[in-house]
Amino acid sequence: MIEIKELHKYFGALHVLKGIDLNVKKGEVLSIIGASGSGKSTLLYCINGLEPIQQGEVKVDGVSVHAKDTDLNKLRTKMGMVFQQWNSFPHLSALENVALAPRIVKGKSKAESREIARAQLEHVGLSDKIDVYPSALSGGQQQRLAIARALAMEPEYMLFDEATSALDPELVGEVLDTMRLLAEEGMTMICVTHEMGFARDVSDRVAYFHQGVMEEIGPPEQIFGKPESAHTAKFLANVR
Amino acid sequence: MNDSIAFFSGFGPKDLWFLTQAAWQTLLISVLSISGGTILGIFFGWILSESKVVGAITVGFILDAFRSVPLIIQLVLFYNLFNVIGLAVSPFWAGVTILGVYTSALVANVARGGIEAVGAPMRRAGRSLGMSYLQTMRYVVWPIGLRAVFPSWVGVALGVLKDSALVSVLGHPELLKVARDLITRTQQPLLVLAVAGAFYFALSFPISRYAAHLERKWQS
Numbered sequence: 462m463i464e465i466k467e468l469h470k471y472f473g474a475l476h477v478l479k480g481i482d483l484n485v486k487k488g489e490v491l492s493i494i495g496a497s498g499s500g501k502s503t504l505l506y507c508i509n510g511l512e513p514i515q516q517g518e519v520k521v522d523g524v525s526v527h528a529k530d531t532d533l534n535k536l537r538t539k540m541g542m543v544f545q546q547w548n549s550f551p552h553l554s555a556l557e558n559v560a561l562a563p564r565i566v567k568g569k570s571k572a573e574s575r576e577i578a579r580a581q582l583e584h585v586g587l588s589d590k591i592d593v594y595p596s597a598l599s600g601g602q603q604q605r606l607a608i609a610r611a612l613a614m615e616p617e618y619m620l621f622d623e624a625t626s627a628l629d630p631e632l633v634g635e636v637l638d639t640m641r642l643l644a645e646e647g648m649t650m651i652c653v654t655h656e657m658g659f660a661r662d663v664s665d666r667v668a669y670f671h672q673g674v675m676e677e678i679g680p681p682e683q684i685f686g687k688p689e690s691a692h693t694a695k696f697l698a699n700v701r
Numbered sequence: 702m703n704d705s706i707a708f709f710s711g712f713g714p715k716d717l718w719f720l721t722q723a724a725w726q727t728l729l730i731s732v733l734s735i736s737g738g739t740i741l742g743i744f745f746g747w748i749l750s751e752s753k754v755v756g757a758i759t760v761g762f763i764l765d766a767f768r769s770v771p772l773i774i775q776l777v778l779f780y781n782l783f784n785v786i787g788l789a790v791s792p793f794w795a796g797v798t799i800l801g802v803y804t805s806a807l808v809a810n811v812a813r814g815g816i817e818a819v820g821a822p823m824r825r826a827g828r829s830l831g832m833s834y835l836q837t838m839r840y841v842v843w844p845i846g847l848r849a850v851f852p853s854w855v856g857v858a859l860g861v862l863k864d865s866a867l868v869s870v871l872g873h874p875e876l877l878k879v880a881r882d883l884i885t886r887t888q889q890p891l892l893v894l895a896v897a898g899a900f901y902f903a904l905s906f907p908i909s910r911y912a913a914h915l916e917r918k919w920q921s
Binding site for chain 2: 561562
């Protein structure tokens, strides 16, 4: 379970997150929508400990992410993260991209980590690209490679930071399909997304962020059907 | 008259062997100073990229000095300094040390450029997988960044190989020193210098070919 309490985050004088309270249960799929600059991505970075926070607390399975004595590297292996820019490691083949972290972080043997990598590449539909280098993969394939790379650490949570925003329109579908597959398998997911169709169809709950505040959260029927907040309604009217 | 004929004898096969041995010395000096200087230079480049202010006023300043003062002055100055302070350093090791530090000053800036070229998103990708800072450096940032500046590094290495000729001022019998001695004896400067030049080429050419091969391999 991910628990966020009274979270405040500043970039210098800029107040990016203004007191976020949010719990995500095991097995839940949460989509976060909202305009650019509303703090959605920053929230993911705070959950993964990639950004320090100024006030409040983030707990993952009861462990405080920002506490000084937390082994953040170990905690991060519980959370897979997929970024807008997929950031495949260009000097490694697809298989090596996925096998690297299990080997050096978890200390698995070379053979074992390659086996894990092979299984995860098959999982995301890249079995035929095992020895290919990222430069020869399309954006959609690289993003699926990034998903496989995160899954290879056997995370209990997956954080998606606008995973499809940097893709050409015709490549968005294959990445969303992979994300759907994970949701069906019961993975706990927090997806910052601009894909309203995905948010509506796949999520258990949808949160709308507005200027650093979680304006509204609820089941997709509520958010997309009859939003309680005027801001939510206005945002959705604009993106449709 | 016979004596002087023996003293000024022409270039013979035995001299070719002298030059081969001298080329071996040049290779030794170059390999030691380039590899040592490269490791040191990457370390300095890393410091420069990680701490802009502190790095610039400490490491950056020292490296600037080494880059700006002509190598021949550094060699003579430090070799004599070593002896003045009572360190009995042979011309060979003095040459290797100074050439190595000089190399590190050049490599540091090349390496810094490469390391800085790997942006925050790539580093975050590594950290988000649970890699420590050092693991992210070792397995992600350095391989990507240093490969990107590899062609510049090859340029530095070939330059240092040629600059190793300056170690001749310390009297160590490397290529240029032996060539000059042979010129004095044979009075055939064109021939001797041509042979010495061919040796330098024979040392450099495989390096640049191998470098080109590596670049092609990495691009695939």
